[in-house]
Amino acid sequence: MSTAVAAYDPIGIEPAPAPIPGRRNVLLVGSLLACAAGTALLGALLGGYFSARDVARAANQPWPGENLVLPNVALFVTYIGLLLSSFTAQWALAAIKLDDRRQAYLAFASTIGLGLLFVNGMTFCWTRMGLAVGDSPFATHMYAVTVTHALVVIAAIVAWVVVGFRVLGGQFSPRNSEPIAAAIVVWHFVVASGLVIWWCLWFLEGGPG
Amino acid sequence: MAMTETRPAAASAEDAAPAPAAPVEPAGLAGWLTTSDHKRVGRMWIATSLAFLLVGGVLGELLGAERLDSGADLLKDGTFPQIYTLHAEAAVLLFLVPFFIGLATYLVPLQVGSPEIAFPRGSATAYWGYLVSGLLLCASYVADGGITGTTSTAVDLYLLSLILVAGSLAIGALSAVTTVLTMRAPGLTLLRTPMLSWSVLVGGGLLLIQLPVLVARLIGIFLEHHLAGALPDGAYDGIAWFWSQPTVYLAGVFAAGVLLDVVPTLAARPLRFPVAGISVIGLLGILSIGGWVLDPAATDDLLYVGMGLAAVLPALALLGVLGDTARAGSPRLVAPLVLSLGSALLLLAGAAAGAVGVIEPLELAGTTWDAGQQHLVLMGAGGLAAFAALWFWAPKLWGAALSDKAGYLVALLVLGGTVLLAGPDLFNGASEDLPRGAIEFDATDTTKALNGVSAAGGALAALGAIVAIGAVVAAGRRRGTADADPWGGGASFEWTTSSPPPAHNFDETPEVTA
Numbered sequence: 001m002s003t004a005v006a007a008y009d010p011i012g013i014e015p016a017p018a019p020i021p022g023r024r025n026v027l028l029v030g031s032l033l034a035c036a037a038g039t040a041l042l043g044a045l046l047g048g049y050f051s052a053r054d055v056a057r058a059a060n061q062p063w064p065g066e067n068l069v070l071p072n073v074a075l076f077v078t079y080i081g082l083l084l085s086s087f088t089a090q091w092a093l094a095a096i097k098l099d100d101r102r103q104a105y106l107a108f109a110s111t112i113g114l115g116l117l118f119v120n121g122m123t124f125c126w127t128r129m130g131l132a133v134g135d136s137p138f139a140t141h142m143y144a145v146t147v148t149h150a151l152v153v154i155a156a157i158v159a160w161v162v163v164g165f166r167v168l169g170g171q172f173s174p175r176n177s178e179p180i181a182a183a184i185v186v187w188h189f190v191v192a193s194g195l196v197i198w199w200c201l202w203f204l205e206g207g208p209g
Numbered sequence: 210m211a212m213t214e215t216r217p218a219a220a221s222a223e224d225a226a227p228a229p230a231a232p233v234e235p236a237g238l239a240g241w242l243t244t245s246d247h248k249r250v251g252r253m254w255i256a257t258s259l260a261f262l263l264v265g266g267v268l269g270e271l272l273g274a275e276r277l278d279s280g281a282d283l284l285k286d287g288t289f290p291q292i293y294t295l296h297a298e299a300a301v302l303l304f305l306v307p308f309f310i311g312l313a314t315y316l317v318p319l320q321v322g323s324p325e326i327a328f329p330r331g332s333a334t335a336y337w338g339y340l341v342s343g344l345l346l347c348a349s350y351v352a353d354g355g356i357t358g359t360t361s362t363a364v365d366l367y368l369l370s371l372i373l374v375a376g377s378l379a380i381g382a383l384s385a386v387t388t389v390l391t392m393r394a395p396g397l398t399l400l401r402t403p404m405l406s407w408s409v410l411v412g413g414g415l416l417l418i419q420l421p422v423l424v425a426r427l428i429g430i431f432l433e434h435h436l437a438g439a440l441p442d443g444a445y446d447g448i449a450w451f452w453s454q455p456t457v458y459l460a461g462v463f464a465a466g467v468l469l470d471v472v473p474t475l476a477a478r479p480l481r482f483p484v485a486g487i488s489v490i491g492l493l494g495i496l497s498i499g500g501w502v503l504d505p506a507a508t509d510d511l512l513y514v515g516m517g518l519a520a521v522l523p524a525l526a527l528l529g530v531l532g533d534t535a536r537a538g539s540p541r542l543v544a545p546l547v548l549s550l551g552s553a554l555l556l557l558a559g560a561a562a563g564a565v566g567v568i569e570p571l572e573l574a575g576t577t578w579d580a581g582q583q584h585l586v587l588m589g590a591g592g593l594a595a596f597a598a599l600w601f602w603a604p605k606l607w608g609a610a611l612s613d614k615a616g617y618l619v620a621l622l623v624l625g626g627t628v629l630l631a632g633p634d635l636f637n638g639a640s641e642d643l644p645r646g647a648i649e650f651d652a653t654d655t656t657k658a659l660n661g662v663s664a665a666g667g668a669l670a671a672l673g674a675i676v677a678i679g680a681v682v683a684a685g686r687r688r689g690t691a692d693a694d695p696w697g698g699g700a701s702f703e704w705t706t707s708s709p710p711p712a713h714n715f716d717e718t719p720e721v722t723a
Contacts, residue, residue, distance in 0.1 A: 037420070075411070
């Protein structure tokens, strides 16, 4: 009696199509394009902020506002924390490339944790300022920029959680690390844009220095 | 792993390279609602955008009727400016841009030899976002919204739905651009990539950096309106820049891509200078970067004037490249070619009108000259290119060729209609200083007569759109009757597969070998 091996076909579905040949870093390129769009969005919001500031200053109106005390220490800690997350993000990629899973888990957890700390820090800073949206042109534009950026950070955290679960599932290896590289591109973008916003909104308006 | 008693039958020669099987999709409505197949999604983009074209056309006719005389009062107080803005938004953000994104969603994977689009679920999500937000946008106008609306919540709904429209279009563009960059078949270098895909790369890239600027401006307007209860100064200009100089030439980018694919195929002669074609698309793209005109002082800037004047160059170059190809080949005067020629001529006319419009001493800014120029580029060049694409790629899109006679009729109606619509606006703007979008104006006999001609032109163009949609519907009933390469000599990958293509586009991975 002879036996033969047949394809495993438990529910009768047809086989999946062959992998796409010549597929080159789809996720990475898509992420770069999304970052370009995000740069345009945040850049245009900052443009609107500076335009409103010029109008206010031309009309001799106070900017950012009378008796407004910026929580500079809290802002500094919040944004420095975000900057640190760039290093932990890069650490995640290095760990995957070395196939060191323990370090990869740690790096992912650190990056996501620092991202959550940033969101928490921003909400603390908003509360400390005591400004309501619409109180002044500064408040309106400041919230437009910083809330949009915080939403982008939250989106990046979600992306990192998804990729992190796939790391836990053992999906990536030194030869298959493109999704992590894509997630890192997005993370570096949110960090870089955060630092630009910190400089434009807080440092130029009387921040530490 | 399952074990069987008998040996599987040996594959026959015919079965040696079976077509990759498609994932099973639900049939009927559930299939359409849940699909991520780029061909289905692309067809939905195109069909929905054509429906919105009808909306825009009807609104345009209402505007034309109202402008037959000063203070004609055919529309209720306050309705005219609402219809005016919805007409523009429907024409550009709900028809023209989504149409080309739909065309890209359907055709780019086929042109680059890929079995699917990049981020297929993102592409499908973008379509549903566009459909829902487009309907919400129209609903907000019904509820007295729009940028000139008086019901606060409806205005908020209008702004939010416009943000969602822009976001959806950006995701659709991202999907298509990523496909061009990363999913090309072996041997298909960027220089060998078909011109439509090139225009998607350039135009889609521009959408990715210009739509976020529109979103940012809309966020600013929304916050001021929602919190302060009043719209900021220049709120409409903060939206209308998207279809004004210089951004208006974004339509030219997509039109050039269509024309540079259609004419060489129908002339049975490849482009002699493909780099020239790519340069035309690239130059049109550079000249259509327009978010910076949100600065009120920008229109006095030398850069603004220079970009307006320079736009004539790529339009002329496009005609030159197409003419050279046609002269060297043996063009067949079929409907897509006629529609393409009309599009190229109107792009040149629109670019020329734009160049004159930026000359400050002529004081044409803010007059109906602007409207005439926009109609030439958007409805003339962009609309005719869209119809040329529909006729040219109909065998792939619908599995059946569109009627050639209907194509000639569409070309005649839309070309003639656009000239009649735009010509009087250009004249009224230049000689009568008639303000753009004005309901009350100095109504001389000449102005009234010209406005009548303009309204008739708009009606002809709208009739052309109806004929085009009718031809598509008729073709849908003959599905499956077209050959793989009905034009004979199609050089890009989409013509190597059946019409319409199978689920995974190609039975074998295509490869460029020469």
